[in-house]
Each structure stands twice: as C-alpha cells, then as structure tokens.
Amino acid sequence: MKKALLQACALCVGATGVHAAGLDRSGQGINLIFEEGSALQARLGYAIPDISGEQNGVESGNVGENFFAPGLGYKRALTDKLDFALIYDQPFGADVEYPSNFPLSQNPLAPFGGRTDVLRAEADVDAITAVLRYKVGNGFSALGGVRGQRIDANVAVPAVLGYEVDFDNTTDFGYLVGVAWERPEIAARVSLVYNSKITHDIDTTESFNALGPTGVVVQTVDSTTRVETPQSINLDFQTGVAPKTLVFGSIRWVDWPQADVAPQAFTALPPNSDPLVSFADETLTYTLGVGYQFSDEFSGAISAGYERDTGSLVSNLGPTNGFWSLGVGGTYSLEKTQISGGIRYTDIGDATTTTGGEFSGNSAWSVGLQLTYALD
Template sequence: MRKALLQACALSVGATGAYAGGLDRSGQGVNILFEEGSVVQLRLGYVNPDVSGEQNGVPSGNVTNDFFTPGLAYKHSFSERVDFALIYDQPFGADIEYPTDYPLSINPVPPAIGGRTGVLAATADVDAITALLRYKFDGGFSAIGGIRAQRASANVTVPIVAGYEFDADAETDFGYVVGVAWERPEIAARVSLTYNSKITHKFSSTESFNQAPPVPAALVTIDDETEVETPQSVNLDFQTGVAPKTLLFGSIRWVDWPQTVLAPDAYVGIVGDNLVDYEDETFTYTLGLGYQFSEEFSGAVSVGYERDTGSIVSNLGPTNGFWSLGVGGTYSIENAQISGGVRYTDVGDATTTTGGEFSGNSAWSVGFQITYSLG
C-alpha cells in the first residue's frame, strides 16, 4: 500500500526534469535506495517541448526537438543495515535546431569547397551509471555514498560565425555522490540530502569554419582538447504522512550552472566570448500531495517552480525558469507497482545574447514506471 503511494508521488512530477535549468533532465534522484527489500525499476519519459521566438523580426518556429528520458535501477539489501543500488539515467542533455532562414543560421562567409553548411543547432548526450551504498544507523539515520561514471558527447553549429562547427567525441569520466537521510517509517516521514559532484570531461574535439576574405577561401579544421564540466548539485527531498492515507512530499534542487562553460579556443579567438556559459545557478522547487484511494490504487498531484533569473541566455538554450503541474497514479499487482504520470510545464520567457525574444512556450511530459519486488 505505502509503496504504491510513494510511486504515484514520484510519477506526479513526471519522468523528467525537462527544462529545469535548461539542460537538467533526470534530476539525479536516489529514491530507489529507500525501496523495501530488493527491487528492479524501469522508467521511461517522453517530452514534447514547444519553444519559439524571433530574431530581428524573423520567427524561429519551434526550435526544440522531442526527446525520451530512459532510466533503469536495481536495488539490493545486503542486510538490515546495508543497501546497494545501481542506477542508469541521462542527467543532462540538449537537442535544439533552428530553421535555415533564421539570421543566426546564415553563413556570411562564402563556403569553400567542402565548407560547412547547416543551421544553428546543438546536441548534447550525457549517460550516467551510478553505484550507491547506504548504511543505516540507529535512530533512523543513514549515510549514502557512491561513484558515478558519466559519458558525454556534443555537437554545436553556429553558421553566423563563418559556418562554425564544434564536435566533441564521446568521453567517459567520473564523479561521486554523498548524502545523509533520516526516516520514521510509522508516519512515512523521510528527509534526504544528497550532493552530486561536478564531473570534468576533457574532450577530443574538432573545430571547423570557413576562412574569410581577403585570404583564399578554405575550410579551416583544428583538432584540440576541450574541457567542460557538468555542474555540481544538491538535492533535498522530504515526505511525511499528514493524515490517514495521505502523504505530503517535496524537493529542492540546486544546480551550480556557472561551472558549465564551453570555450573552444578557435571560437573564442573569433568571437571573443564563450560558446556556451551560464550566469546563474538555479533552484528548482516541487511540492505535492498523494492519496491512497484503495489497496491497489494511489494518486498524487504536484506543482513545480524555478525562478526566472532575469539574465540573458544563450540562443542554444532560450528558456528562463518555469512552473509546472503534474499528476500521477500507481496500480499494484502482486509484486509489481505500475505507474504513469503526465506533466505540463509553462516555460519561462527569455531574451538571448543576440537580442532574440522567446515567449509563450511550454512542454508536455509523460512518464511510465514499473517497479518489481524481488523479495
């Protein structure tokens, strides 16, 4: 019964943290550690964003592509005090593409033979596997620690800068997770605090662009090493029973986005600025209420909020803050809890570094999750 209620609460916030901080996708949660016994969990989210604006009077249309957010986790109890979890997720990502007639998609330098063509676009793929241990002390307290292996790759094209393209080969690097938790099971109370370290990737990268007149037309290609950090973050999650069959839950997530800077040497030399950076850290808040309707079915509703910082943003991430509303439900069948959720996100208006204006944007997210008890 309590398992189903907790699953419904989790799915009411969606299977994704879409547009939290612009690139945040999974939220890097560790709730699998608090499942009873040994379990395996499969999660799949789908996000349909609609983000559009205009630059110099030219409309962009929807510049964001739909994406999936898969997740897989396994939790095993070695003893009454020691738990282990293995989690696969995609913590960060980007998939943005502008039309060919958008001002920033037009190359002002005539391409050389073999020169770059295309549109203003960016993709970033980040996959992570996290191994965690939890040790339970007396009094309901526990300590959490583990290692995260993260594989990342990226591609960015900026035609307005002489047909510029940046391509980074996939690279795997490591970080860590530490945390503490407190529980009081008889009232379904729990508070957990986890810290996710930054992870530094040193990519083997290629930059290419068209050489501008008066020199002879040519495609310039530079192979180099480019360092990028995915940001450190802190998650505070809490829940408590507030009435029979009723659970209050919420979370606060802080992400140190200014740590993430993409500054390839050639691009900085041409433009005099970073290719991607962020001015502000973000705080994302969630608050919700779950209710057990029957022995088999539980439901939940939640609201989410991230403040508009008021700062200008990159054209490769033209959003700023959001609010969201999510609903979820879980049905229990013997050893399985089958959950589904839907979430609407009102994406914040944004002004980009080149004066682009983006407003009236939104995203729909749906999620499916199955948690199976192994005993």
C-alpha cells in the same frame, strides 16, 4: 502507507522522469535506494517542448526537439543495515535546432562558397551511479557513491564563419554523499544529497570556413576542451499528514556557472569572443505535492514545480529562463509489480538571449511510464 502511494508520489516529483525546460533532465534522483528489499526498476519519459521566439524580425519557429529520457535501476538489500543501488539516467542534455533563415543560421561566407547549416545543438549525457546506504540507527542513514558519466555532443553555429564542433565520447567520474532520516510509521523521510561536479577533458574537432588563395576553404582545429557538468544538491522530503495522505516535495540547487564551454577555435573567431555555452546564474527548483491512496491497488498524486526567472541573458542553445509546472501521476499495484504513469505540463519562462533574441509564450508536455518489480 503502502509502497504504491510512495511510488506514485516519487513519479510525480520526478515529473515523469523528464525536465522539459533547460538542460537539467533527470534531476539526478536516487530514491530507488529507499525501496524495501531488492527491486528492479525501468522508466521511460518523453518530452514535447514548444519553444519559439524571434531575432531581428525573423521568427524561429519551434526550436525545441522532442526527446526520450530513459532510466534503469537495480536495488539490493545486502544486509539489514546496508543497501546498494545501481542507477542509469541521463542527467543533462540538449536538443535544439533553428530554421535556415534564422540570423544565427546564416554563414557570412555562404555567398562565396561557404558551407551551409543551421544553428543547432545535440548533447547527450549518460550516467551510471553506484550508491551505498548504511543505516546508522534511530532512523538515520548515510549515503555515498560513485557516478560515471559519458558526454557526446555536436554543435553548429553557422553565423560564426560556418562553425561546427564535435565533442568525442568521453567518460569521467564524480561522487555523491548524503544523509537521510526516516520514520516509517508515518511515512516520513528527509534526504539531503550532494552531487559533485564531473570534469571532462574532451578531444574536440572544430571546423569553420576561411578565405584561401582559391576561395573559401574548410579549416579544422583539433584540441582538448574542458567541460564540467555542475555540482548540485538535492533535498527531498515526504510525510504522512492524514490516513492514506502524503505531502512531499523537493528543492534542487544546480551550480550552472561551472558549466561554461569554451572550445579553443570558437572563442578566437570573429565576431565572437564569448564561450560557446555559458550560464550567468545558479538555479533553485522547487516541487511540492500531495498523494492519496484510493485503494489497496491504486494511488495517485499531484505536484507543482517552480524555478524562478533570473532575469539574466541566456544562450541561444538553451533559450529558456525559469518555469512553473503541474503534474499528475498514479500507480497501480499487482503483487510484486507496480506500474506508474504520469503527465506534466510546463509553462516555460520568457527569455532574452545574448544576441538579442526574444523567446516568450513557450511550454512543454512530458509523459512517462515506470515499472518497479520486487525481487523478494
């Protein structure tokens, strides 16, 4: 199998680098560590979600904001047995904004001078992962590394007395460990990687409206909020099944109930007592695909993805529940450079929110471009 075929398949598995349903963005993939020799890699994905619903008879319109998902990587073969990779990605994120007439965008104190805003959330999680791979022998290798992660977020929930919260930039660290097995002559590889949760204690500024002696005032509370990005497990596999043909897939488990977010003031404000963000269920995401090498220069792949609908209520800041997807990708090879591109369609599952919102008939498109340059 040519590396071009493997690259096309890896790109299609990663859905062009963008998961457009929910908060899981990159899938925390580390396939760069398996590149031959030393290499540089750059990736840019773009997602166009269409997520709409209604609550109390009020239509939300499309609340999903378009977003970019960049990725960079450097891989170096240190010795015949030891490889190193440095990978940047955005593993999690949120870009949601509702219209001003939506029920949760209405500040009950607005008629008395309270501030106006809309229900919205913007969260960016940037990660840099340093990975070592040691080849034990007989096709087996051990993987381990450190992940540094930065969170920056701002959320507004006007229905809770004009509430807004700003999470200051903070960087904390976690780890990953794993094992892999390869048989290059048939392009077979299986890898199992555990990604630890990362705990952030974030300086938080919360503000909301209250009735004072002279009317409506803005009150501010400074505190520390614990935010945990969830632990996860990635199982990736591939194998040649016929000349120039590869079958590949993945299973990803994410422990979302770890990721509840409950700022101090928000949970105490009427009529609220729940966390700002909460998750009822873990998720399992499946991908399966086939790649084919059409020529020495060009390879292509097609893949399908699935995440089941849990049936649980979801947050208005992430009104999705499960999905299925179909993606195609291709790679063209030029001496030391491989140019990969892909597109994916995602049918986003229907969801009911904790406040009674109903979201259905939603979908997303995502596209991506990836360049890999061999340094050897």
